[in-house]
Amino acid sequence: MKDYMLIFLGADYSEMNLSPEQIQARMGKWFAWNTKMQEQGIVKDGHALHPEMRRVSGPGRTVTDQASAELKELVGGYYVVQAKDFDGAIEVAQDFPDYDLGGTVEIREIMVFDQA
Amino acid sequence: MIDHLFRHQYGKMVSILTRIFGLQHLEMIEDAVQDTFIRAMMSWRKQIPDNPEAWLTQAAKNRILDLLRKLNADQKREFKIASGSSSLAINELFLEHEIGDSQLRMIFTACNPVLNPKDQIAFSLKTISGFSSQEIAASLLLKEETVKKRLIRARKAIQKANLSFEIPMGQELSRRLVRVLEVIYLIFNEGFHSNKKNILIREDLCGEALRLCKLVRQNPNTATPDAHALFALLCFHSARLKSKVNEHQEIISLRSQDRSKWYGPLIILGHSAMNQAVETEAFSVYHYEAAIASEHLKAKTYEDTNWDQILIWYEQLQKISPSLFTQLNIAAIHIQRGAFSQAEQYLMRLDPESLEQKAYLYFATYADLLKYQGDPEGALKQLEIAIDLCSNEVEKQYLLKKKNEIS
Numbered sequence: 001m002k003d004y005m006l007i008f009l010g011a012d013y014s015e016m017n018l019s020p021e022q023i024q025a026r027m028g029k030w031f032a033w034n035t036k037m038q039e040q041g042i043v044k045d046g047h048a049l050h051p052e053m054r055r056v057s058g059p060g061r062t063v064t065d066q067a068s069a070e071l072k073e074l075v076g077g078y079y080v081v082q083a084k085d086f087d088g089a090i091e092v093a094q095d096f097p098d099y100d101l102g103g104t105v106e107i108r109e110i111m112v113f114d115q116a
Numbered sequence: 117m118i119d120h121l122f123r124h125q126y127g128k129m130v131s132i133l134t135r136i137f138g139l140q141h142l143e144m145i146e147d148a149v150q151d152t153f154i155r156a157m158m159s160w161r162k163q164i165p166d167n168p169e170a171w172l173t174q175a176a177k178n179r180i181l182d183l184l185r186k187l188n189a190d191q192k193r194e195f196k197i198a199s200g201s202s203s204l205a206i207n208e209l210f211l212e213h214e215i216g217d218s219q220l221r222m223i224f225t226a227c228n229p230v231l232n233p234k235d236q237i238a239f240s241l242k243t244i245s246g247f248s249s250q251e252i253a254a255s256l257l258l259k260e261e262t263v264k265k266r267l268i269r270a271r272k273a274i275q276k277a278n279l280s281f282e283i284p285m286g287q288e289l290s291r292r293l294v295r296v297l298e299v300i301y302l303i304f305n306e307g308f309h310s311n312k313k314n315i316l317i318r319e320d321l322c323g324e325a326l327r328l329c330k331l332v333r334q335n336p337n338t339a340t341p342d343a344h345a346l347f348a349l350l351c352f353h354s355a356r357l358k359s360k361v362n363e364h365q366e367i368i369s370l371r372s373q374d375r376s377k378w379y380g381p382l383i384i385l386g387h388s389a390m391n392q393a394v395e396t397e398a399f400s401v402y403h404y405e406a407a408i409a410s411e412h413l414k415a416k417t418y419e420d421t422n423w424d425q426i427l428i429w430y431e432q433l434q435k436i437s438p439s440l441f442t443q444l445n446i447a448a449i450h451i452q453r454g455a456f457s458q459a460e461q462y463l464m465r466l467d468p469e470s471l472e473q474k475a476y477l478y479f480a481t482y483a484d485l486l487k488y489q490g491d492p493e494g495a496l497k498q499l500e501i502a503i504d505l506c507s508n509e510v511e512k513q514y515l516l517k518k519k520n521e522i523s
Binding site: 013014017018019020021022023024026027030031034046048077 | 120121122123125126150151153154156157158159160161162163164246247248250251320
């Protein structure tokens with residue numbers, strides 16, 4: 001088994017004017033997904049991230065605030081899960097609840113370095 | 117997960133926050149509550165807390181302190197929450213009866229006469245019941261744009277009139293309560309009487325009306341016989357909600373409904389409300405409508421229905437609040453009693469055009485009369501007119517079925 005990071009992009013709930021009922025329904029889906037992964041014992045870690053962002057870049061260590069145009073590229077949260085291979089991780093990502101809201105899951109294998 | 121937790125919390129939180137910050141900050145308040153839910157959703161992804169309601173309450177309290185700080189900084193003025201230290205005062209506002217009180221203030225705000233009557237319902241559903249404009253549009257069969265316009269117009273009217281957030285007192289109270297009960301009844305009717313798609317939301321509307329009526333009954337100043345009678349009526353109607361349509365969303369007539377599916381606990385609740393409602397002599401429209409509904413529930417089979425008693429209630433109803441529809445109902449009751457000439461007299465006195473978009477009901481009733489009088493051809497003709505005039509698909513199907521049964 002390898003570790004994969006599922007990175008959640010886009011689907012910023014605060015911009016969507018969801019009703020309380022819709023928010024609760026969404027949460028139910030997230031919760032169901034998490035429970036399923038817990039039962040399979042494959043979820044290792046995960047967090048939601050605040051939308052506010054600072055970017056530090058360049059030799060001058062320039063600090064920029066996130067621009068709203070970049071919202072779709074914004075990482076909203078992540079999970080670290082165990083899977084056999086990419087296909088396994090893609091299978092896990094099937095349950096991500098926000099595809100219909102324009103959300104995207106990016107899957108990256110976590111690199112393991114040999115302990116020399 | 118608790119059903120409708122967020123929806124119900126929404127109304128509570130918006131009401132409490134409005135009591136603290138005033139109606140002029142309503143938009144900020146709604147955003148803040150929305151934000152609290154989104155935070156809850158994010159943090160509950162991994163695990164729902166043991167007591168979600170307490171979690172949300174605490175989040176709301178924190179949010180109030182945030183907003184106080186923000187507003188005080190922005191406007192250089194001191195917001196005061198009653199007396200004493202603010203966190204203590206905030207805790208008091210979250211006590212059960214204070215929450216009820218805040219929500220009641222919101223209901224009276226929503227039903228304030230400075231608001232356009234059409235906007236009152238949309239505003240109530242949004243602010244007290246946490247429906248999105250999209251959900252309100254689906255429930256009231258309106259365009260979302262229309263709903264948004266109504267909400268904006270309601271907020272503007274509130275701002276312009278500089279309404280204070282309170283329950284009226286004295287004579288004003290009884291006058292204003294009439295409209296509050298009306299709006300609750302209208303919300304319920306939206307859920308109960310039309311059967312277009314989105315069945316879930318429609319049931320929610322009935323549930324919301326019941327919840328609002330319960331709030332009115334909980335406050336000693338608003339717990340009037342009329343409020344009890346309305347609650348009884350809503351309970352009686354709700355008890356039959358599940359047996360009104362089948363799995364294909366076809367209407368099942370009262371005659372063919374599975375009476376074992378009627379929901380007993382609601383009927384009992386309705387009866388106890390009815391007992392409170394009749395403690396004084398003055399009866400309202402709700403009293404008589406509840407009496408009629410209760411009479412239907414009493415009958416073990418359709419054939420057991422006590423039409424004579426129902427007729428008496430309808431005649432009383434017609435006396436205190438004459439309406440063309442009651443007149444039409446009286447005709448229909450006479451048909452059931454086999455009093456065809458009386459039914460005919462009532463129908464003769466009615467001009468179907470004055471029933472406007474419900475005119476099809478007149479022709480359907482007329483068809484019934486002719487059918488029972490042994491004139492299937494005449495009945496068919498009337499049914500065809502009814503089908504032609506009926507715009508609700510579900511009811512149209514029902515009439516078509518009736519037509520097939522005759523021919």
